[in-house]
Amino acid sequence: MPRVKNFNEEETLNKAMCLFWRNGFYATSMQDLVNHLGINRASIYDTYGGKKELFDKAFAHYRATNRQQLQAFLESQESVKKGFRALFESGISEAVCDAERKGCFVINVATELVPNDTEMLNVIKENKAFMIATFEDFLKKGVDSGEILATKNIQNLASLLHTFFNGIKVVSKTDANEEALLASVDTVLTLLD
CATH class of the missing domain: 1.10.357.10 (Tetracycline Repressor, domain 2)
Incomplete structure (x- = not known):
């Protein structure tokens, strides 16, 4: 039986983005992610992949969000x-x-x-x-x-x-x-x- 996720994936991605943004990729350990996100390692691996995959998703999220904000701002x-x-x-x-x-x-x-x-x-x-x-x-x-x-x-x-x-x-x-x-x-x- 598959596990039920007890966390919001987008909210967790935002938290990961902020941690990587502040500390950088290399200075952020998997344990830092576990502590900051408040979820266990297995959930991180199951949901996002490893540290690099989570970083890539968080960085893509940052870029997509900024692009939308920039375009909306300039259009206004x-x-x-x-x-x-x-x-x-x-x-x-x-x-x-x-x-x-x-x-x-x-x-x-x-x-x-x-x-x-x-x-x-x-x-x-x-x-x-x-x-x-x-x-x-x-x-x-x-x-x-x-x-x-x-x-x-x-x-x-x-x-x-x-x-x-x-x-x-x-x-x-x-x-x-x-x-x-x-x-x-x-x-x-x-x-x-």
């Missing part, structure tokens, strides 16, 4: 310039308010696991491509509305804004000076004028 913005400023402000605010200084899970994974993990390198590259394409689509909206000059190189701007957004996440882990970060945002956004 009437102005592209103000939308990017609001996005960067939000990223800075999250970083400043995060007492654990976790930064961005994607960046953390890239710095911890790449270049030694080819599979993860491909995941990170795919995530980057998605982010740049999303920024590019948003910038095109600004070109279409006349807010951004049609002579601007939208692909280069999208790539630069992605790099800058990631840079904010990295810098804020060690120096969460909100005023300085916002001044950098204003400088970068002059490229859209």
